[in-house]
Amino acid sequence: MSTQGLAPSPTEVELTSAEEILKVTWDDGHQSVFSLTYIRGFCPCAECQGHSAGDWTYITTESAPVLVGIEEVGNYAISLRWQDGHETGIYSWEVLRELCPCKDCQELQGSKHAMHQMPGTH
Numbered sequence: 001m002s003t004q005g006l007a008p009s010p011t012e013v014e015l016t017s018a019e020e021i022l023k024v025t026w027d028d029g030h031q032s033v034f035s036l037t038y039i040r041g042f043c044p045c046a047e048c049q050g051h052s053a054g055d056w057t058y059i060t061t062e063s064a065p066v067l068v069g070i071e072e073v074g075n076y077a078i079s080l081r082w083q084d085g086h087e088t089g090i091y092s093w094e095v096l097r098e099l100c101p102c103k104d105c106q107e108l109q110g111s112k113h114a115m116h117q118m119p120g121t122h
């Protein structure tokens with residue numbers, strides 16, 4: 001039952017719409033709590049991120065993003081559909097985990113972490 005070499009994958013993806021939170025539970029027991037503003041801000045699609053690999057760009061939206069759909073893409077990603085019609089963002093498990101805003105993940109990735117590109121955070 002070794003999962004060595006395999007990246008963690010989510011066992012549960014849950015949208016708590018009242019709190020505007022996307023909660024991801026991983027098969028290694030980790031839990032990621034994303035605010036919708038945050039996860040929309042780091043939409044990984046080419047339109048939002050351009051083609052610069054490695055560097056995250058934070059996208060600001062005019063109004064608070066509203067998530068209208070979550071779709072599974074194969075066994076490796078989810079795509080998020082937003083009320084403004086944006087639906088090209090495909091969040092692979094790897095990307096989701098990299099975006100995890102918790103302190104542990106931030107420390108793990110240091111200045112590479114997307115959180116550091118967010119305007120107004122310390």
Ligand SMILES: [Zn+2]
Nearest residue numbers: 043045048089
């Ligand atoms: Zn996008």
Ligand SMILES: [Zn+2]
Nearest residue numbers: 100102104105
């Ligand atoms: Zn984390």
